[in-house]
Each structure stands twice: as C-alpha cells, then as structure tokens.
Amino acid sequence: MRIKLVCVGRTKSEPLRILIEDYIQRLAKFVRCDVMEVREGAAKSDDAIKEEEAERILSALRPDATVVVLDLEGRQFSSHELARQVEDWQNVSVKEVMFVVGGHLGVTHAVRERAGLLWSLSRLTLTHEMARLLLVEQLYRAYTITRGMPYQK
Numbered sequence: 001m002r003i004k005l006v007c008v009g010r011t012k013s014e015p016l017r018i019l020i021e022d023y024i025q026r027l028a029k030f031v032r033c034d035v036m037e038v039r040e041g042a043a044k045s046d047d048a049i050k051e052e053e054a055e056r057i058l059s060a061l062r063p064d065a066t067v068v069v070l071d072l073e074g075r076q077f078s079s080h081e082l083a084r085q086v087e088d089w090q091n092v093s094v095k096e097v098m099f100v101v102g103g104h105l106g107v108t109h110a111v112r113e114r115a116g117l118l119w120s121l122s123r124l125t126l127t128h129e130m131a132r133l134l135l136v137e138q139l140y141r142a143y144t145i146t147r148g149m150p151y152q153k
Contacts, residue, residue: 001089002096003033003139006060008053008103009040011129023136030143033136036060046105054108057100065096067115069107070131074118082138083145101131 011017020035027033038056041049061067066089077085089097099119100111104127112118121134144151 001031001094003027003031004065004096004098005033005035005101005132005135006057006098007035007037007101007132008057008128010037011132013129016129016133020133020136023133023140026140027136027143030140030147033139040103041105049103050105050108053103053105054111057102057107057111058114061098061100061114062096065098066094066117067098067100068117068119069100069112069115070102070121070135071107071112071115071118072120072123072125074120076120076123079138079141080145083142086139086142087146099135101128101135104128 011020024033024035038053038060041052043049043052100107100115102111121131121138126134141151
C-alpha cells in the first residue's frame with residue numbers, strides 16, 4: 001500500500017516542516033509515503049479560492065485510490081481505531097490511500113463527495129499546517145500499533 005498526502009499550499013513554518021519530514025521518514029519503514037502540494041487559490045473571493053483549490057485537488061487524485069478528506073464534520077478515530085482502519089485497507093489490498101488536507105478555507109462539496117472517508121482529527125480548529133503534522137504522526141502511530149512497537153504508549 002502507498003500513502004499520498006495531497007495538501008493545499010506549502011508548510012511555511014520550518015519547525016513544523018522538519019517534524020512532518022521526520023514522521024514521513026519514520027513512516028517509510030512501513031509504507032511508501034509521498035506528499036503532493038497543490039497551489040493555494042488566488043481568487044478574490046473565498047468561494048472562488050476554494051473552487052480553484054478543489055480543481056487542483058481533484059486533478060491530483062488517482063481514480064483508483066481510496067480518498068480520505070480531513071474535515072471537521074468527519075468521523076473521529078482513536079489511535080487504535082485508526083490502526084484497525086489501516087489494517088483493513090491492507091487486508092483488502094488497497095493500493096493507494098490519498099489523504100487530502102485542504103487550505104485554510106477548507107474544501108468544497110465536490111472534494112468531500114470524492115472521499116471514501118471524511119476524517120476529523122479533532123473537534124478543535126487546527127491550522128492546515130498543524131493538521132498535516134497530526135496526520136503523519138497518527139499514521140505513524142497506527143503502524144506502530146499494528147506492529148506492536150513501543151512508540152504508541
């Protein structure tokens with residue numbers, strides 16, 4: 001299985017970027033994990049910005065991939081539930097899971113519709129940069145849980 005993060009914009013904070021890269025390197029022990037950054041919208045209205053970003057996100061998604069969109073209205077997982085979900089994807093031979101992290105305005109209905117799963121990292125509002133960090137850390141934690149490694153505790 002492969003994991004791809006499709007993220008709007010770049011991680012501008014160097015400390016966060018370093019942490020994200022660290023967790024991606026840790027994940028590489030278990031699964032191939034790549035990051036694709038799509039350009040932020042530059043339109044004049046919030047709706048137009050979200051539409052621009054949605055076009056870029058949707059064009060980045062592979063038709064045969066399982067798509068998970070991070071969304072406030074999504075399902076919340078415990079770390080152990082996420083580990084079971086990752087195992088389920090592997091057990092049914094999912095080739096690629098693409099995680100979408102929208103921009104600061106969120107994602108459009110069309111992007112949500114493309115998702116096989118909407119996942120809420122927290123009921124708290126997070127910056128999209130922090131969401132990226134939490135996403136890769138929780139994926140790493142899920143793999144350590146499935147392998148019985150001590151990191152999870």
